[in-house]
Amino acid sequence: MEKALDRKIKLIWDFRGPSALKIAEHHEKHLNEFVALEKLKLDITGHQQFNEMHSIAYLVVEEDEMKKVRDALKPHRGEIYLESN
Incomplete structure (x- = not known):
């Protein structure tokens, strides 16, 4: 079992509408830029389409970096x- 401070947090941006997938893909590019600029410990980003009207972009951070990233983004x-996510 992971210690609380070793946990990773998946920060998620939801996009809805007919352009949701394109917006999520584009948002992921900005998340990658942020990871590099801020020298975050992890570089796990991605996007996922649930249906033609709902997609997400996400960034995984170490729990100790979560508040800084949350407040910025x-x-x-x-x-x-x-x-396994």
């Missing part, structure tokens, strides 16, 4: 990241 939601 204002994700819509977050969840504990499990390696």
Whole structure:
């Protein structure tokens, strides 16, 4: 079992509408730029389409970096990241 401070947090941005996938793909590019600029410990980003009207972009951060990243990027939601996600 992971110690609380070893947890990873998946920060999520939801996009809805007919352009949701394109917007999520584009947002992921900006997340990658942020990871490099801020020299974050992890470089896990991605996007996922749930249906033609809902897609997400996400960034996984170490829990100790979460507040800094959350305050800077204002994700819509977050969840504990499990390696199998």
